[in-house]
Amino acid sequence: MNATHNVLYVEDDPDSIVLVETALENLPQVNLVTATTGAEGIKLAQDSELHLIILDINLPDINGYEILKHLKESSVAFKVPIIAYSSQAMERQKGLEAGFTDYLVKPMEQNKFVSVVKNLLAIQ
Template sequence: MDRAKILIIDDDPVCTGVLLAMLGDDYQVTTANSGLGGIDLLDSTTPDLIFLDISMPQVNGYQVLKHLQQDSIKAQIPVVVISTLAEESDQEFAKKLGASDYVTKPILPDAIQQKLDKYLASS
């Protein structure tokens, strides 16, 4: 059985490292350390789930969400935002742009597992 493909787009190496440690054994994980890098990867691959930071220089997570919405196939990919932005308005805006879910940093393993179970149950 193929392992689900997960794309992590985050400029924070600590956050990326934590997610890689949690996911690396069970999933096929690809990482991008910038929004632009994430968009480049999305042009050549279709992951089953995306973990996306919002606060990144140059191309932020909101811009990545807008990019995803321009492609009818990519717009269907579940996107879980992982961000330090904890205001309800930030969460609502991300969801308005197409995010499926929102987790605030610091990352809690239980929260990540809950999202994996929710969005990859049918994979």
Template structure:
């Protein structure tokens, strides 16, 4: 799942993942919609923009913290921000990794692979 309000950013990630036959990308355009969809759709991983129209990425991670702790899914921050206090806060609340936009295919696939390997209990 990708929680992203910008249609261009979503389209870029969708194109980058289009060659992955096992990937089905669900989009949420707000943090609230993302939290709700995460709980109903049970994605393996969530890509999360840090700047959403209704709440920050930190708040999304906070609301999903019990699910993250239960290893229901891994959250990957996908943000235009370099490493900063908001990214560190989200990581401390359970986000798995962060990537800086614009992201390339290799970085995105690598991060997703690591997240899914950890979720499955494998070493990365």
């Protein structure tokens, strides 16, 4: 039996959520949980056993960089990989320097997206 990997996706755009759900639907080991605000994402990250977090950078209440900083400084002793997922391709280097495990650019390249998720979760 395969272990379940809990993945949190923090995103305010319903269309982007559907794209990620569709991309991951062929990975039965992945349990995708979504949050539509940064505050909700932080709460879920602190209250749940997660294996990966995917963050939109531009959220209505708090940006992805602030969420990353908050989680890294929290008592969770955060070792969960955190991927930035943004339409701002020019910020890739900034995102990696800020501490994101990876920085993926919208629109989604589905094969690359799935490959990165599988690699970080060590799924065959």
